[in-house]
Amino acid sequence: MENNPTQEKVSKVEVIKQNGNFLRGTIEEALTDDKTFFEDENVQQLKFHGVYQQDDRDLRSVLRKEGKEKHYRMMVRARIPGGVLTPEQYLVFDRLADEYNEYGSLRITTRQTIQLHGVIKRNLKPTIQALNEVLVTTLGGCGDQVRNTVCCAAPGHQIYHKEVRRDLLQLVNAVSAKTNAYHEIWLDGEKVPLSDELNEEPLYGAVYLPRKFKLGFAVEGDNCIDVYTNDIGIVAHIDEKRISGYTLLVGGGMGRTASDKLSYPRLATPICFVNRDQLIETVVTIIGIQRDYGNRIERRYARFKYLLDTRGLEWFQQEMESRLNRELVPPRELTWNRANDHLGWHTERVGRSYIGIFVENGRIKDTAELRLKSVLREIVEHFRPTVRLTTQQNIILSDIENSNRSVIEQKLREAGVALAETLSKTKLSAMACVALPTCGLATAESERALPTILPDFERMFQEYGIEDEHISVRMTGCPNGCARPYTADIAFVGRSPGKYDLMLAGDFYGTRLNQLFQELVPIDKLADTVRPIVSAYASEREFRETFGDYCCRVGLDRFRELITKNR
Structure with missing residues (x-):
């Protein structure tokens, strides 16, 4: 695998990744020292493990005046493909928010996952271990790799819903980091002896991607996930209730630097149509081109969108065709008729319903007026619904027996949770x-x-x-x-x-x-x-x-x- 064949100098972060021994760094040693924080090299490595080192900025000036160090805390972000959690998995998040989260809350992100804020350094390993015990990983939550892959969270019983979910999970497996570092550090796994012949990362290589990379699935007609904002948007076409294939969009990204007019947000461009059996190969190929040619000198220009605009779409199409050894099929024309979230009660299948619950800015917590965290825990414990997180920071409880709808609705009202139909569209x-x-x-x-x-x-x-x-x-x-x-x-x-x-x-x-x-x-x-x-x-x-x-x-x-x- 070739990484940036034309670039001689690289950024500081690239050097850290190169010397990081496939995301190991010295994280394991740092977990046992007496410091409340990690040094910079490990801070960069930790991102790949789903951990950001932060501090409470409300306290910065006071602590500085008192000559004290920052109020360091870690943010732990899980990787939850498509935002789907079992009742057991959700309840572990709920428990960890009480045990190890200084703020006592959960935060649903716009990428359909959960962040735990306020985890002190010594509680980092127990937090990650507890999540892994219910088969939730934080590897890939952050860092220069494919992040959490998103998809419309609304449940469905049609065969194409299952097909989308199946394709999503297969793609996630194909583009996930393969390093054993995560298991060694957090799960006390057996250490793998490294050698020059062993390549722990067949897709990413030793330096991973130049910057983060985002994938999103949508079904044509419903753009509740903002599919055009992803590095690769994957839009399913439905013919006779089955997926006939996907139109791929490339180069979306929201970030910009206000003082730099050369940086900008961008919406993804339709590039080709693929059959289901071509999806993984094509997406992996696109990621490989960004891996090899993305900017590793200036991180602010390292996102995939800048490669596309610098090299041009024609060059990129030719590079794709060369690597795939086939001509690209033109993308299909796309139409959209909805983009709002799936809130309120909906029929899921015969005898079953789901409810989309509005969560203001994604923050699940209890206050004197609103006991959202408590009531969600009570409902999940008693009724055992599947929990689905949306890219608009809301939550869906699915697979609910119709006979339980009124009881659940009453519990929500008593906890101060406003039902979607009572809130403004704004x-x-x-x-x-x-x-x-x-x-x-x-x-x-x-x-x-x-x-x-x-x-x-x-x-x-x-x-x-x-x-x-x-x-x-x-x-x-x-x-x-x-x-x-x-x-x-x-x-x-x-x-x-x-x-x-x-x-x-x-x-x-x-x-x-x-x-x-x-x-x-x-x-x-x-x-x-x-x-x-x-x-x-x-x-x-x-x-x-x-x-x-x-x-x-x-x-x-x-x-x-x-x-x-x-x-």
Whole structure:
């Protein structure tokens, strides 16, 4: 396997990976020392094991003044393909949140998995071991490799639902890291003697990928997972209730650096159609091209999207055909008719239902008013549903006997959990990333801030009579875009404490990037800045015209000029 044949110099992280002995580093030794934190080389290796070293940023300044070290804590992220958990697996997460998580909560991510925040270093190994006992791994939760592979979380009984799930799991197995380091370090597995002849990573090699790599499955028509934001989007086509094949999309990615105009978000481009039996070979080939030619010098340009745009789609297609030894079949035309999450009660099959429960910003916790964590534990313990996590940070409980629907609904109400039909469409489609106090990249609030400003938008939409329109509102604490802000109708991207870039004109169906409208808008001015556009949309929109489509049709310059005149 060839890794970056044309590049002579590499970034610091590449050197760490090269010297890391297939993700071992000195993690095992560091777990037994008396430090509360890991050194930088191990911090980079730990990401591949699903662990981020963080600290409580609310306490930084106080601790610095007192001459104390940072309040170091670890975030543990599992890999849960397609977001599906057994009752036993979910209950282990729930227990670990109480035993080892300083914050006592679970966090559903936009990639359909669970993060445990606030794990101290000495509890890291027991946490990972407990997850592995119920067959949940954290290997591949983070790091420069294929991350958690996502898929529509809604259960179904049609044969094509089973086919998608089967193809997903086979693909996950093919692209997962094969190093024995994970078992050696966390599960006390037998150490494998290494030699020059032994290649622990047939796909990744010793230095893995240049940056993270994301895969997502969708069924044509339903884009609830934002399939265009993935490095490879895999769209199933259904003919006569069976999968006839997949259209592959390449080069999606949300991250950008605000100060660097050469960085940007990108939506994936349709590149080819494959039969089911060609899927794994084709996806592995695409990953191999990024492995060999992706930028290993500048990490900010190392994502797959930059390789595609630098080399060109024609070059990439030719490289694919050369490696596959066959011509690519053109992609099929795609149509979408829904993108909202699968919330509320739905029929799953005869005698069985599932319920999608809204989880504000993905945070499962108990408060005085809302006992979400407790009631979910009670329901899962008693009724044993399959637990499904969504890419919009919500949770689905499936395989519920119809006779139990009223009992479950009553338990939710008593715990203060609002059913989906009682919440506004604005709230149901809103998302925020974690940001402060734990994320080291955040420059502004997000998860803690969105609930304080969203009511302003709910009232505004109601005032103008557009509360029933699908208008997505998303917020992130930095431009990296973990809550996928760049496809939203309205997005707030953190730039500095209390100030955000205001993005408008995305597409609710996730097929268009939004545009920068105003920079560095104070948090208390966000609603007022959007108000003139909302007012114009309410009075000028065409029949069935969405908010994003209206903004694109009339152009945002009209409203920029209006704001300038009113200053």
